[in-house]
Amino acid sequence: MIVIKMGGSLGINYEAVCNDLASILKTGLQIILVHGGSSETNLVSARLGKPPRMVTSVSGYESRYTDRETLEIFEMVYCGKINKGIVEKLQRRGINAVGLSGVDGRIWEGIRKSAITIVEDGKKKVLRDDFTGRVEKVNLDLIELLLEHGYTPVLTPPAISYQGEAINVDGDRAAAILASALKVEKLVILSNVPGLLKDVTNESSLVEDIPIREMDNYVKYAKGRMKKKILGAAEAIRQGVKEVIFADGRIDKPISGALIGKGTIIH
Amino acid sequence: MIVIKMGGSLGINYEAVCNDLASILKTGLQIILVHGGSSETNLVSARLGKPPRMVTSVSGYESRYTDRETLEIFEMVYCGKINKGIVEKLQRRGINAVGLSGVDGRIWEGIRKSAITIVEDGKKKVLRDDFTGRVEKVNLDLIELLLEHGYTPVLTPPAISYQGEAINVDGDRAAAILASALKVEKLVILSNVPGLLKDVTNESSLVEDIPIREMDNYVKYAKGRMKKKILGAAEAIRQGVKEVIFADGRIDKPISGALIGKGTIIH
Numbered sequence: 001m002i003v004i005k006m007g008g009s010l011g012i013n014y015e016a017v018c019n020d021l022a023s024i025l026k027t028g029l030q031i032i033l034v035h036g037g038s039s040e041t042n043l044v045s046a047r048l049g050k051p052p053r054m055v056t057s058v059s060g061y062e063s064r065y066t067d068r069e070t071l072e073i074f075e076m077v078y079c080g081k082i083n084k085g086i087v088e089k090l091q092r093r094g095i096n097a098v099g100l101s102g103v104d105g106r107i108w109e110g111i112r113k114s115a116i117t118i119v120e121d122g123k124k125k126v127l128r129d130d131f132t133g134r135v136e137k138v139n140l141d142l143i144e145l146l147l148e149h150g151y152t153p154v155l156t157p158p159a160i161s162y163q164g165e166a167i168n169v170d171g172d173r174a175a176a177i178l179a180s181a182l183k184v185e186k187l188v189i190l191s192n193v194p195g196l197l198k199d200v201t202n203e204s205s206l207v208e209d210i211p212i213r214e215m216d217n218y219v220k221y222a223k224g225r226m227k228k229k230i231l232g233a234a235e236a237i238r239q240g241v242k243e244v245i246f247a248d249g250r251i252d253k254p255i256s257g258a259l260i261g262k263g264t265i266i267h
Numbered sequence: 268m269i270v271i272k273m274g275g276s277l278g279i280n281y282e283a284v285c286n287d288l289a290s291i292l293k294t295g296l297q298i299i300l301v302h303g304g305s306s307e308t309n310l311v312s313a314r315l316g317k318p319p320r321m322v323t324s325v326s327g328y329e330s331r332y333t334d335r336e337t338l339e340i341f342e343m344v345y346c347g348k349i350n351k352g353i354v355e356k357l358q359r360r361g362i363n364a365v366g367l368s369g370v371d372g373r374i375w376e377g378i379r380k381s382a383i384t385i386v387e388d389g390k391k392k393v394l395r396d397d398f399t400g401r402v403e404k405v406n407l408d409l410i411e412l413l414l415e416h417g418y419t420p421v422l423t424p425p426a427i428s429y430q431g432e433a434i435n436v437d438g439d440r441a442a443a444i445l446a447s448a449l450k451v452e453k454l455v456i457l458s459n460v461p462g463l464l465k466d467v468t469n470e471s472s473l474v475e476d477i478p479i480r481e482m483d484n485y486v487k488y489a490k491g492r493m494k495k496k497i498l499g500a501a502e503a504i505r506q507g508v509k510e511v512i513f514a515d516g517r518i519d520k521p522i523s524g525a526l527i528g529k530g531t532i533i534h
Contacts, residue, residue: 044343047315072348076311079366080347081339084425084433087370092431098372098409099346103354104365105418142365142418149412151372158351164359166351 001030002186004255005175008036011192012249014089020255022093030147034155034175035086037078044077055118055127061228063132066168071131074168078156086154098146099154103166105142108159108174110135112167133167135159135174138181176232180239187241188258189229190249195264196221210266212237233266243267268297269453271522272442275303278459279516281356287522289360297414301422301442302353304345311344322385328495330399333435338398341435345423353421365413366421370433372409375426375441377402379434400434402426402441405448443499447506454508455525456496457516462531463488477533479504500533510534
């Protein structure tokens with residue numbers, strides 16, 4: 001069993017991912033697909049007259065400021081357009097896919113951070129009424145039930161808080177905690193770069209291999225969203241996943257490539 | 268076991284429906300909730316600069332012209348905002364709800380009508396590239412699996428065509444065919460009117476009881492969307508559902524009220 005996380009950045013080739021996924025599933029390997037939707041959410045938000053507001057926390061992580069209206073736009077894009085679009089593509093390829101969010105069956109449960117401290121224009125500010133949070137607990141029952149009966153789960157944020165509120169959570173870290181809970185051997189994270197790059201302007205500067213004990217030497221290369229991806233990967237490895245592979249989601253056969261070592265392997 | 272269809276018209280009281288649903292579920296009765304989202308889809312479509320286009324078929328039924336872009340807006344609202352919003356409300360009330368579309372697990376399968384003949388300004392026109400269709404087959408496996416394991420399914424269009432395309436289908440008729448397939452005793456259809464009215468401008472002109480053999484005498488009262496609702500109800504009764512109840516979704520305890528006979532009962 002493997003977990004695949006497909007990012008929501010521009011350039012990801014959904015057709016190629018679904019083709020590859022369908023071929024691999026037909027060999028009998030079980031796959032749970034987790035996906036994002038950030039760039040499409042930015043587009044839809046802007047068209048709806050509610051442009052995205054990205055904020056940077058005091059510890060340096062970037063996230064989307066998510067008031068209730070933004071949360072609903074987020075759900076429209078992630079759970080509506082993208083999730084059902086992927087399920088449709090997989091069904092067309094003969095895969096009995098079922099699309100779910102972390103709210104359904106409380107698959108991803110965690111805490112809501114209703115007040116976050118951010119840094120904006122060099123000043124600290126506290127934002128309230130934010131519906132972001134962090135997954136702490138995975139309720140595997142529903143996922144396992146579906147897998148046992150031959151369905152392929154297609155999973156997306158939001159998660160659900162302990163109080164029953166939908167919360168925007170980071171998809172990479174949610175995929176990492178899911179992979180740990182399922183004790184899978186491999187977690188593949190597809191994005192619009194070939195993996196971790198030493199120089200983000202040079203795609204041939206790929207880091208091919210990171211033993212977890214040397215992680216600290218590589219964290220410095222991770223910029224922007226890659227910081228969270230690396231953090232999620234380290235968490236997954238420490239919780240028992242054998243390999244996390246960062247690979248290119250823009251190319252043909254992206255998953256098969258990742259499984260034979262194309263990309264950055266953290267182990 | 269009962270099927271509840273909650274319409275997508277303005278005025279439906281989602282909080283009241285979810286409160287009532289949670290109380291009834293706690294008595295042990297199994298419920299499948301089906302919902303719509305038409306009025307919210309109209310709002311979001313307009314805000315996205317793609318105003319809805321309602322068309323009337325040659326046989327007099329009104330439907331939404333659904334090109335691929337409209338289908339994706341439809342999915343955003345129905346499967347994203349509304350479906351996940353209902354699941355969240357039910358989870359908050361201690362109900363382990365799971366939101367699905369007819370595409371997931373191919374629950375609702377049917378034909379796509381890629382060309383429809385409409386009447387506009389008194390003239391016949393053929394529209395192509397339309398993603399509307401009709402549910403012909405219900406795949407119960409997934410729904411039954413969820414019910415057996417204590418989950419409450421929350422189901423919404425679109426359906427999926429035999430060729431694997433997402434299709435916009437009428438929610439009332441989809442709920443009716445689902446109710447027939449599940450052989451439930453009762454199908455409750457909640458909308459923003461008290462039931463079938465003899466005079467749509469007078470809410471006290473409610474028809475309380477329609478034996479199916481007298482259906483033809485009542486069809487004339489159904490205007491606009493009510494025509495499809497009546498058609499769906501008649502189909503459900505002919506296929507084995509004992510009672511279809513049209514009831515008011517704007518009031519407190521709308522489902523409990525319907526189950527004790529408030530509304531229009533077709534039997």
